[in-house]
Amino acid sequence: MTAPKRLTDRKRNAIIQAAISEFRASGFEITSMDKIAATAGVSKRTVYNHFPSKEELFAEILHQLWTSISTQAEIAYQRDQPLRQQLEKVLRAKLQLLADDNFLNLARVAIAAAIHSPERAQNMVARLGEREEGLTLWIRAALADGRLKPLDPEFAAQQIHGLLKGFAFWPQITMGQAALTADMQSQVVESAMDLFLGHYQA
Structure with a gap:
């Protein structure tokens, strides 16, 4: 069977x-x-x-994209752990996802659909944003614990996503650049942490 x-x-x-x-x-x-x-x-x-239908097939492709994002390792906030150590785990998990060939292929399909059919993409883009909630939750927890200065968690999370994707997503999606080397990943992570914690850490 x-x-x-x-x-x-x-x-x-x-x-x-x-x-x-x-x-x-x-x-x-x-x-x-x-x-x-x-x-x-x-x-x-x-x-x-x-x-x-072709629409349902496309929806399944997008569903796989949502799933790959939502199953990305979630790092729960821990009060007794240094912020930098925790944030590094979050950012490295994010870079690991962004370097995945299948994820990049799915993202290219979704972005191409968004460009050619904006009306079809509206719900897709909204759902993509929802799936990047892990970092937002971590920031919100650190804020509630008094370890970050007053901030908008969604805005701050988007800032970090922008820092990572500027090196490890958009160049690969739009220009076909190779995935980041391990050394480059470390440089991107360290720089993003310096900027974020330098500005927001209480």
């Missing part, structure tokens, strides 16, 4: 990966279910058995 399920799962994954490839290459509007089926090596009927 398990073999057919595994085969079904493999076909479903092949369809999703083919869709990611085709959406990246041609965009959402131009990509057809026929092309996705051909790239996946399955019949068009199989594609429709898994995904009744």
Whole structure:
């Protein structure tokens, strides 16, 4: 009984990966279910058995993007630990996600859809923002513990995300640059911590 399920799962994954490839290459509007089926090596009927429409297939791709973000290691605030040590764990977990090829591929698809179909992207962008809540929660907890100066947690979290993505997301997404080396990751993390704690630490 398990073999057919595994085969079904493999076909479903092949369809999703083919869709990611085709959406990246041609965009959402131009990509057809026929092309996705051909790239996946399955019949068009199989594609429709898994995904009744192209919109639902695209929604599944976005769902995987949300999942990859939301399952990123959450670092809970600890009152008895140095802020810098905790923040470093949070930022390194974030950089690990940003360096993941599958995450970057999904993000490219989502961004391309946002550019070509802003109305389709509005809800997507809102949900992406919601998924970056881990750092906001950590900042809010440190603020409540009196270890940070008065600040807007969402604004401060966005500042840190901007510092990281300026090196480890947007150059890779828009210019095809290579992922950061370990030394460069450390430099980005240390610099971001210096700026954040230098400005906000109580």
